[in-house]
Amino acid sequence: MGRKSQINFLKTIFPPFTNRNVELLVNKANQHVAQYLRQSKLYMIAARAQASFVNYRVDKKEGKIYLEIQVGSEVVDSGVIHLSKCSEIQDNSEIKLTGGAVLLGGTKKGTHVKVWLTPDSVYWHVARCTPYLEGFTRHDLVCDYDLLYVGIAKQQDSYQRLIKNAHHGRLRVLSEERARKPGAHPSDEIILFLYGIEPFSIQTITAEDDDYGFFQGAEPERVIADAEKAFVSLLNPHYNLTKFQSYPKGEDGLYGTGLNNYGYILNENFRFNTAAAQFKGFWSEAGFDNRQDAIFIEGDKVELYFGDEMNELPIQ
Structure with a gap:
Protein backbone atom coordinates (compact mmCIF):
# COMPACT_ATOMS: atom_id res chain seq x y z
CA MET A 1 0.00 0.00 0.00
CA GLY A 2 1.06 3.56 -0.63
CA ARG A 3 2.19 5.84 2.16
CA LYS A 4 1.85 9.52 3.05
CA SER A 5 4.42 11.41 5.12
CA GLN A 6 4.84 15.04 6.06
CA ILE A 7 7.75 16.85 7.71
CA ASN A 8 6.93 20.33 9.01
CA PHE A 9 9.71 22.92 9.26
CA LEU A 10 9.34 25.63 11.89
CA LYS A 11 10.82 28.98 10.87
CA PHE A 17 12.81 39.78 20.34
CA THR A 18 12.71 40.40 24.07
CA ASN A 19 9.60 41.24 26.02
CA ARG A 20 11.09 44.72 26.43
CA ASN A 21 10.61 45.24 22.69
CA VAL A 22 6.88 44.47 22.76
CA GLU A 23 6.14 48.13 23.44
CA LEU A 24 7.89 49.07 20.18
CA LEU A 25 5.97 46.49 18.17
CA VAL A 26 2.55 47.73 19.29
CA ASN A 27 3.48 51.33 18.48
CA LYS A 28 1.48 52.85 15.62
CA ALA A 29 4.74 53.70 13.84
CA ASN A 30 5.43 49.96 13.47
CA GLN A 31 2.09 48.76 12.14
CA HIS A 32 3.86 47.45 9.03
CA VAL A 33 5.73 45.04 11.32
CA ALA A 34 2.52 44.12 13.12
CA GLN A 35 0.87 43.16 9.83
CA TYR A 36 3.78 40.86 9.12
CA LEU A 37 3.66 39.24 12.56
CA ARG A 38 -0.03 38.46 12.08
CA GLN A 39 0.98 35.70 9.67
CA SER A 40 2.03 33.54 12.64
CA LYS A 41 -0.20 31.12 14.54
CA LEU A 42 2.44 29.30 16.61
CA TYR A 43 4.69 30.92 19.20
CA MET A 44 7.16 30.13 21.96
CA ILE A 45 8.34 31.98 25.05
CA ALA A 46 11.86 31.32 26.29
CA ALA A 47 14.51 32.92 28.51
CA ARG A 48 18.26 33.35 28.72
CA ALA A 49 20.58 35.56 30.77
CA GLN A 50 20.45 39.09 29.41
CA ALA A 51 22.49 39.55 26.23
CA SER A 52 23.98 42.95 25.42
CA PHE A 53 26.20 44.70 22.91
CA VAL A 54 29.38 45.82 24.68
CA ASN A 55 32.65 47.53 23.75
CA TYR A 56 31.07 48.90 20.59
CA VAL A 71 25.66 37.00 27.76
CA GLY A 72 25.26 37.35 31.49
CA SER A 73 28.66 38.60 32.66
CA GLU A 74 30.75 36.92 29.91
CA VAL A 75 31.73 38.26 26.48
CA VAL A 76 31.11 35.33 24.12
CA ASP A 77 31.27 36.68 20.56
CA SER A 78 32.08 39.64 18.32
CA GLY A 79 31.27 40.97 14.89
CA VAL A 80 31.28 43.88 12.48
CA ILE A 81 28.54 45.85 10.72
CA HIS A 82 29.65 47.14 7.31
CA LEU A 83 27.67 50.34 6.77
CA SER A 84 28.68 50.60 3.09
CA LYS A 85 27.04 47.22 2.40
CA CYS A 86 23.79 48.16 4.13
CA SER A 87 21.55 49.24 1.23
CA GLU A 88 18.72 50.14 3.60
CA ILE A 89 20.49 53.26 4.87
CA GLN A 90 21.96 56.36 3.24
CA ASP A 91 25.38 57.92 3.76
CA ASN A 92 25.65 59.91 6.99
CA SER A 93 22.54 58.25 8.39
CA GLU A 94 21.92 58.42 12.11
CA ILE A 95 23.59 55.70 14.16
CA LYS A 96 22.33 54.92 17.65
CA LEU A 97 24.09 52.31 19.77
CA THR A 98 22.89 50.93 23.09
CA GLY A 99 23.49 47.73 24.98
CA GLY A 100 20.19 46.41 23.69
CA ALA A 101 20.14 47.50 20.06
CA VAL A 102 21.87 49.01 17.05
CA LEU A 103 19.57 51.48 15.29
CA LEU A 104 20.55 52.65 11.81
CA GLY A 105 18.95 55.18 9.49
CA GLY A 106 16.41 56.64 11.90
CA THR A 107 15.99 60.10 13.40
CA LYS A 108 18.01 61.40 16.34
CA LYS A 109 15.20 60.24 18.61
CA GLY A 110 15.51 56.71 17.24
CA THR A 111 12.25 56.65 15.30
CA HIS A 112 11.64 55.49 11.70
CA VAL A 113 14.62 53.17 11.93
CA LYS A 114 15.67 51.37 8.74
CA VAL A 115 17.80 48.70 10.43
CA TRP A 116 17.20 47.41 13.95
CA LEU A 117 19.65 44.82 15.29
CA THR A 118 19.71 43.14 18.69
CA PRO A 119 22.04 40.54 20.23
CA ASP A 120 19.49 37.89 19.21
CA SER A 121 18.54 39.17 15.77
CA VAL A 122 22.10 39.44 14.41
CA TYR A 123 22.32 35.64 14.36
CA TRP A 124 18.95 35.39 12.59
CA HIS A 125 20.30 37.74 9.90
CA VAL A 126 23.72 36.08 9.69
CA ALA A 127 22.04 32.72 9.05
CA ARG A 128 20.24 34.33 6.11
CA CYS A 129 23.55 35.71 4.75
CA THR A 130 22.77 39.38 5.32
CA PRO A 131 25.66 41.07 3.45
CA TYR A 132 26.51 43.83 5.92
CA LEU A 133 27.24 41.49 8.85
CA GLU A 134 30.61 39.84 9.49
CA GLY A 135 31.52 37.56 12.38
CA PHE A 136 28.83 36.70 14.94
CA THR A 137 29.61 32.98 14.65
CA ARG A 138 28.79 31.75 18.18
CA HIS A 139 25.04 31.33 17.93
CA ASP A 140 25.50 28.20 20.03
CA LEU A 141 26.45 30.40 22.99
CA VAL A 142 23.93 33.19 22.45
CA CYS A 143 20.86 31.48 20.99
CA ASP A 144 20.66 28.93 23.79
CA TYR A 145 17.35 29.32 25.62
CA ASP A 146 15.27 27.84 28.41
CA LEU A 147 11.93 27.00 26.81
CA LEU A 148 9.12 28.20 29.07
CA TYR A 149 5.90 28.09 27.06
CA VAL A 150 4.54 26.91 23.70
CA GLY A 151 1.21 28.19 22.42
CA ILE A 152 -1.01 28.67 19.39
CA ALA A 153 -3.56 31.27 18.35
CA LYS A 154 -6.67 29.42 17.19
CA GLN A 155 -9.16 32.23 16.64
CA GLN A 156 -6.63 35.07 16.38
CA ASP A 157 -2.98 35.23 15.33
CA SER A 158 0.25 35.24 17.34
CA LYS A 164 -1.11 43.09 21.55
CA ASN A 165 -3.21 41.54 24.30
CA ALA A 166 -2.26 40.66 27.87
CA HIS A 167 -1.39 37.01 27.22
CA HIS A 168 -1.77 34.97 30.42
CA GLY A 169 1.31 32.84 29.79
CA ARG A 170 3.57 35.80 29.09
CA LEU A 171 2.31 37.69 32.15
CA ARG A 172 2.82 34.64 34.35
CA VAL A 173 6.34 34.15 33.05
CA LEU A 174 7.19 37.80 33.73
CA SER A 175 5.78 37.68 37.24
CA GLU A 176 7.39 34.40 38.28
CA GLU A 177 10.74 34.20 36.47
CA ARG A 178 13.81 35.39 38.34
CA ALA A 179 16.60 37.29 36.62
CA ARG A 180 19.34 35.04 35.28
CA LYS A 181 21.87 37.86 35.23
CA PRO A 182 22.30 39.70 38.55
CA GLY A 183 20.63 43.08 38.33
CA ALA A 184 18.80 42.35 35.08
CA HIS A 185 15.05 42.72 34.62
CA PRO A 186 13.14 39.62 33.43
CA SER A 187 11.65 41.69 30.60
CA ASP A 188 15.15 41.86 29.07
CA GLU A 189 15.65 38.11 29.41
CA ILE A 190 12.29 36.81 28.18
CA ILE A 191 12.45 36.22 24.41
CA LEU A 192 9.48 35.70 22.09
CA PHE A 193 9.47 33.57 18.92
CA LEU A 194 6.73 33.73 16.26
CA TYR A 195 6.71 30.88 13.76
CA GLY A 196 5.43 29.97 10.38
CA ILE A 197 5.34 26.31 9.31
CA GLU A 198 6.57 25.05 5.94
CA PRO A 199 5.36 21.50 5.15
CA PHE A 200 7.28 18.98 3.07
CA SER A 201 5.09 16.10 1.92
CA ILE A 202 6.02 12.70 0.47
CA GLN A 203 3.61 10.26 -1.15
CA THR A 204 4.21 6.80 -2.55
CA ILE A 205 1.61 4.94 -4.63
CA THR A 206 1.51 1.21 -5.33
CA ALA A 207 -0.55 -0.94 -7.69
CA GLU A 208 -2.73 -2.05 -4.77
CA ASP A 209 -3.99 1.49 -4.09
CA ASP A 210 -7.58 2.25 -5.07
CA ASP A 211 -7.13 6.02 -4.73
CA TYR A 212 -4.50 7.66 -6.93
CA GLY A 213 -5.39 11.20 -5.85
CA PHE A 214 -2.47 13.56 -5.30
CA PHE A 215 -1.75 14.27 -1.62
CA GLN A 216 -2.08 18.01 -1.02
CA GLY A 217 -0.68 17.93 2.52
CA ALA A 218 -2.40 18.12 5.88
CA GLU A 219 -4.65 21.06 6.73
CA PRO A 220 -2.54 23.94 8.15
CA GLU A 221 -4.85 24.37 11.15
CA ARG A 222 -4.33 20.73 12.10
CA VAL A 223 -0.57 21.00 11.64
CA ILE A 224 -0.39 24.01 13.97
CA ALA A 225 -2.57 22.35 16.62
CA ASP A 226 -0.50 19.17 16.39
CA ALA A 227 2.81 21.05 16.57
CA GLU A 228 1.85 22.66 19.87
CA LYS A 229 0.95 19.30 21.35
CA ALA A 230 4.12 17.64 20.04
CA PHE A 231 6.50 20.17 21.58
CA VAL A 232 4.61 20.46 24.85
CA SER A 233 4.23 16.70 25.36
CA LEU A 234 7.90 15.93 24.65
CA LEU A 235 9.67 18.99 26.09
CA ASN A 236 7.23 19.76 28.92
CA PRO A 237 7.76 23.56 29.21
CA HIS A 238 7.21 24.67 32.79
CA TYR A 239 4.44 27.20 32.16
CA ASN A 240 2.24 25.02 29.95
CA LEU A 241 -0.49 23.84 32.30
CA THR A 242 -2.02 21.42 29.78
CA LYS A 243 0.54 18.71 29.05
CA PHE A 244 -1.25 16.73 26.28
CA GLN A 245 -0.28 13.43 27.87
CA SER A 246 -2.39 11.44 25.39
CA TYR A 247 -0.45 12.84 22.40
CA PRO A 248 -0.34 11.94 19.53
CA LYS A 249 -4.02 11.17 19.99
CA GLY A 250 -6.33 14.16 19.67
CA GLU A 251 -9.30 15.46 17.75
CA ASP A 252 -7.75 18.57 16.15
CA GLY A 253 -4.23 17.33 15.32
CA LEU A 254 -2.82 14.99 12.69
CA TYR A 255 -3.63 11.70 14.41
CA TYR A 264 8.67 18.58 13.17
CA ILE A 265 12.06 20.18 12.60
CA LEU A 266 13.27 23.56 13.85
CA ASN A 267 14.91 25.29 10.88
CA GLU A 268 16.65 27.95 12.97
CA ASN A 269 19.94 28.25 14.86
CA PHE A 270 18.19 27.96 18.23
CA ARG A 271 18.54 25.48 21.07
CA PHE A 272 15.72 25.05 23.58
CA ASN A 273 16.23 23.44 26.98
CA THR A 274 13.74 22.14 29.54
CA ALA A 275 14.05 19.83 32.52
CA ALA A 276 12.68 17.04 30.32
CA GLN A 292 18.80 19.40 13.34
CA ASP A 293 16.85 17.49 15.96
CA ASP A 308 23.03 12.83 13.16
CA GLU A 309 20.17 10.42 13.86
CA MET A 310 18.22 12.42 11.25
CA ASN A 311 19.57 10.07 8.60
CA GLU A 312 17.65 7.27 10.32
CA LEU A 313 14.23 8.93 10.10
CA PRO A 314 11.79 6.32 8.74
CA ILE A 315 10.20 8.59 6.11
CA GLN A 316 8.80 6.64 3.21
Missing part, protein backbone atom coordinates in the same frame (compact mmCIF):
# COMPACT_ATOMS: atom_id res chain seq x y z
CA THR A 12 10.44 32.29 12.67
CA ILE A 13 8.78 34.91 10.49
CA PHE A 14 10.60 37.71 12.35
CA PRO A 15 13.81 37.72 14.41
CA PRO A 16 13.40 36.78 18.08
CA ARG A 57 32.99 51.32 18.40
CA VAL A 58 32.13 53.26 15.24
CA ASP A 59 34.88 53.80 12.68
CA LYS A 60 33.39 56.31 10.27
CA LYS A 61 36.51 56.31 8.08
CA GLU A 62 36.20 52.57 7.50
CA GLY A 63 32.41 52.68 7.56
CA LYS A 64 32.25 49.93 10.18
CA ILE A 65 30.75 49.31 13.59
CA TYR A 66 32.68 46.91 15.82
CA LEU A 67 30.70 45.05 18.49
CA GLU A 68 31.07 42.38 21.12
CA ILE A 69 28.20 40.38 22.61
CA GLN A 70 27.97 39.64 26.29
CA TYR A 159 0.52 39.04 17.28
CA GLN A 160 -2.96 39.57 18.68
CA ARG A 161 -2.76 36.80 21.23
CA LEU A 162 0.82 37.09 22.45
CA ILE A 163 1.84 40.72 21.87
CA GLY A 256 -6.01 9.63 12.30
CA THR A 257 -5.87 11.95 9.26
CA GLY A 258 -4.36 9.34 6.95
CA LEU A 259 -0.70 10.24 7.42
CA ASN A 260 1.49 7.22 8.00
CA ASN A 261 4.13 9.36 9.68
CA TYR A 262 4.86 13.02 10.28
CA GLY A 263 7.22 15.19 12.25
CA ALA A 277 14.77 17.38 27.16
CA GLN A 278 16.83 19.54 24.84
CA PHE A 279 15.82 20.38 21.28
CA LYS A 280 18.29 21.86 18.82
CA GLY A 281 17.54 23.48 15.50
CA PHE A 282 19.84 24.48 12.69
CA TRP A 283 19.29 26.87 9.80
CA SER A 284 19.44 25.31 6.35
CA GLU A 285 18.34 26.98 3.14
CA ALA A 286 17.36 23.56 1.83
CA GLY A 287 15.47 22.61 4.99
CA PHE A 288 17.03 19.26 5.91
CA ASP A 289 20.34 19.17 7.77
CA ASN A 290 21.80 16.41 9.92
CA ARG A 291 22.53 18.91 12.69
CA ALA A 294 13.40 16.19 15.01
CA ILE A 295 10.16 15.06 16.59
CA PHE A 296 8.78 12.14 14.64
CA ILE A 297 5.41 10.39 14.96
CA GLU A 298 4.22 7.12 13.47
CA GLY A 299 0.94 5.68 14.70
CA ASP A 300 0.96 5.89 18.51
CA LYS A 301 4.76 6.13 18.66
CA VAL A 302 6.45 9.49 19.30
CA GLU A 303 10.25 9.79 19.17
CA LEU A 304 12.81 12.54 19.51
CA TYR A 305 15.74 12.20 17.08
CA PHE A 306 18.99 14.03 17.76
CA GLY A 307 21.27 15.53 15.15
